[in-house]
Amino acid sequence: MNILHIVPSFAPCFSAGGVVNASYQIAKKQVEKGHDVCVYTTDGCQERLKFKDNYNVDVDGIKVFYFKNISNIVKNRLTIDTPISSISYLKKTIANFDIIHIHEHRHSLAVAAHRYAIKNNIPYVLQAHGSVLPFFQKEKLKEIFDEIEGFDILYNASKVFALTEVEKQQYLKMGVSQPKIEIVPLGINLEEYKTLPQKGKFKSKYGINESEKLIMFLGRIHEIKGLDLLIKSFNKISKENVKLAIIGRDYGFLNEIQTLIKQFNIEDKVIFPGVLTGDAKKEALVDCDIFVMPSRYESFTTSGLEAMACCKPLILTKNNHIHDWVENRAGLTCEFNEEELANCFEILLNDEMLCKKFGISGRTLIETKYDWNKIEKQIFDIYQTCLY
Template sequence: MKILHVVPSFAPCFSHGGVVNASYQIAKKQVENGHDVTVYTTDSCDERLRFEKNYDVDVDGIKVFYFKNLSNTFKNKATIDTPVSLINYLKRTIRNFDIIHIHEHRHSLAIATHRYAKKYDVPYVLQAHGSVLPFFQKEQLKEIFDKMWGFDILHNASRVFALTEVEKEQYLKMGVSEDKIEIVPLGINLDEYDNLPAKGSFKSKYNIGENEKIILFLGRIHEIKGLDLLIKSFNRTRNDNAKLVIVGGDYGFKNELEILINNFNLKDKVIFPGVLTGRDKIESLVDCNIFIMPSRYESFTTSGLEAMACSKPLILTKNNHIHTWVKDTVGLVCEFDEIELANCIETLLNDDELCETFGQTGRKLIESKYDWNKVSKQIESIYEKCITKY
């Protein structure tokens, strides 16, 4: 198949969140499976991406086109893409593809792709990655977008991908026909977790004692992730033998967290290593005792899957869509509440046997359901159904 992925940001801009990683992993697996894969994206990242030639850049066999945003600063502040040169290029080339995979839908690349895919009868699938409903921030702007473009982009897709049953219900609320909705989870590359680093490497780098326990958050430092609640709850535990490690890039919320840390006199108990990737990230997972994601809203927790691959127990709030199968199976779940979260942390800090049980169950679940190889085959099967209809 000749496959086109359309996504606002792409590898190597992994600091821009899970959508970048998911689209990259899907495209990479499709290349490995013998497909001709292209990505249309923008050159925006924390700093503008620069290549000798921004078009047809080889990224692990994927042909990536980084269209220039008029302003990288504007993109990062307002999350609005302005890749003007994309429009004419898309118009000329869209008929070269058998199927298009749009990641998220409230962006200008999706508007242009929808327009020309519909005009030239090229099937496309849409994967909202947790952004189906207009909520949390800029709700009114999102509602305006939906009235002008969003509903059409959703309704005209051959299929839409829901990460969970909760997201499926959200698509239904937006008027998408049930027969168009496919539940497709995210995954991880399980082979990366077969030969884990020796324990102690991460602790050694950050001067954490061998017998100290680590509570690990891995994700964006953003208000939606509930890190303010995490620090308040961690303060309640007052465990002298535990450190809180917050791994990820700052999305304008770290300063508020540092104020809380200073107010609670936790400066020696909380560590910010920044963004960790590859082996460095896996070292942090190997050395942690608990993985925690206390989000205000979360459709799926890929970093939680990575923790499960390292046989670690999870703690999630009920705002995470995967909490239904995590609860009391691979971890603990609580309301978005300071005391409840503190109680969950204390339970796992004081029960090594329960942590071991959750960890072993989590590893088995990853192997059976959340490997990118299995997810990729499911996606390709859906593509084939869409192409056959055309």
């Protein structure tokens, strides 16, 4: 099958968030199954992605076209893509594909792909990755976009992928018909977690004693992730021998949480390793005792799945759509409240057996439901229903 993925940013720009990793993992698995896979994306990242030839770059067998944004500053500050050259290229090549897989829909590549897919009668599926409803930031602009282009992109899709039942309800609220909606979760590549790094490497690197407990956040340093709540709750922990690692790229919220850290005089308890990938990320996961994602809103927590693959207990706020299958199974959940979050920390920090129980249960859940091999098979079966 000839498959085209449309996504605003792509590997190696993994710091841009979960959509990059998800689209990369799906495309890579499809290549492994023998499909001809292309990705049309932009060169936008924290720094422009530069290759000898931005067009037709081989990324693990995936043919990737990094169309150049007119302004990378506009891309990073306003999240607006400007890959003008992609329009003519899409027009010329779109008929070569059997199906198109659009990741997110409020971006210029999605607009162009939708228009030429319709003109050429090429079916497409849409995976919103938690961005179905226009809320949290730039709501008015999103609403305007939806009136001009967004609703058509949603309604003309052969299928739309919801990460969870909550996102399915969001599609319904936007007027998408129920038969078009398929629940397709994200996953992880379990093969990458067969052999884990030796315990203690991360702690040693950052001067953390083996006897000290480590709470870890892994994701974007962004207001939506609730890191202000995390710092306030962490400050309430009664135990002295606990450290907090906030791992990820700053999206304009670092100064605010550093101000809180100074206010509480806990600079010696919080570390910022920056963006970690590959073995460095796994070293951090292996050494942490608790994984936390205290989000104001979260459709899915891929980094939480990675923690579960390393047998770590999770703590999530109930603003996370996956909280219902994590609660008392792979970890604890709480309201977006500093007292409740602090209480969850206290429970797990004082109950090693409970942490171990959650860790084993979480690993089992990953193996049975959130392996990319199984998810790729589900996606391929959905593609076929769009073609025949």
